[in-house]
Amino acid sequence: MAQHTRKGAKEQALTANRLIDGVVVYLTADGKLSESLQDAEVAEGKEAAEALLTRATPFVDANEIIEPYLFAVELEDGRIRAVSVRETIRQAGPTVRLDLGKQAELADVHG
Template identity: 50%
Template structure:
């Protein structure tokens, strides 16, 4: 079975916000994240993220699987879906709340 595409994520050290990797920087929306189609590129980028850990910009970087759908990327795991949006029980909070502003 072919491996699924992956996204690199972390939390920002200063405020804890969830961030995603995109072409040399960290962005806050899943929709803006860079998708790595193959394992090798993803793993290389995870290694490269270490610079940002040492530089105290982010903590705990890791990769997660996504599926590409017509309306954008969708994480495989519920955990990453909720992490990208905010609590399902408080849709007025977290990243999803921007839609309600």
């Protein structure tokens, strides 16, 4: 799988897909799931990232999410930005069919 976790990335967030409909979600600081990357908890350093990953387990066990993993993010002007093209596309939808879905709502992300 391409453009997943970058080893040694300083800041990471946790993403997964929701079981019932496959929608991309992020784990938030208050232990909830959000569809917006801006709500994601950002873990700095290896230990915090591992702790974040562990916090996904109850959601997996409760059959709420599938395939959780960490990915690299950066903070830019107070906004969370995915580092890879892949995660940017997961966040903001395909870079095509810009008339619908979240790619229409988050048009600024793809630039």
